[in-house]
Amino acid sequence: MITADNFYKYHEQWRNHCSNLVLAIAIMVWMETDRLVTIAEVETLLGFRAAGDRTTGDENSRFHLDLEDFLYGLCGLPAELSRFAQNAVIRGDYLTSLRVSKFLHDLHAGFQLLNLKNDGLRKRFDAMKYDLKKIEEIVFDLSIRGLLTSPPTSVAAPAPAPQPTQPPPQ
Secondary structure, three states: OOOHHHOOOOHHHHHHHHHHHHHHHHHHHHHHHOOOOOHHHHHHHHOOOOHHHHHHOOOOOOOOOOHHHHHHHHHOHHHHHHHHHHHHHHOOOHHHHHHHHHHHHHHHHHHHOOOOOOOHHHHHHHHHHHHHHHHHHHHHHHHHOOOOOOOOOOOOOOOOOOOOOOOOOO
16 A cells, blocks of 8 residues: 555656546546546546545545646547547548537647646647647538538537427416
8 A cells, every 4th residue: 555655656657547547537528528527527436535635735645646647648638539530520420520629629728728847748738739730620621521510610509498388477
């Protein structure tokens, strides 16, 4: 068992595995809900700690998911989702590429808000540009060929409000 004071001593032993697990969970959550997974959700799914334990401020109290490992995992998301969008277009599902495009642009914008130092995380963030370029080319090709039913600026129009079958009482 790793004690609290030895967490970062052995952290490099499982860093890549944790990042890969974050990536797998992030893909799973996006496929099911079209949203980004939170670090608390990942920790809960992995059984590292209860979802509310991060607010205690005692990071070394138990085995936990390091924030940098979480971000490393999220940096792999654009590469996987851009491949997914390419395969969706091959299958004839053109709207998936729009959903992926919007999500990846939002993810990239979120990473731009961070002040990343010149380290491995910064390099992975910089690699996101190429995955964004791939998905932009896909969406551009689809729009040029007239295969998109909606403009690329919006993923889907909101559903119309249900019409009442009877007039409201007066």
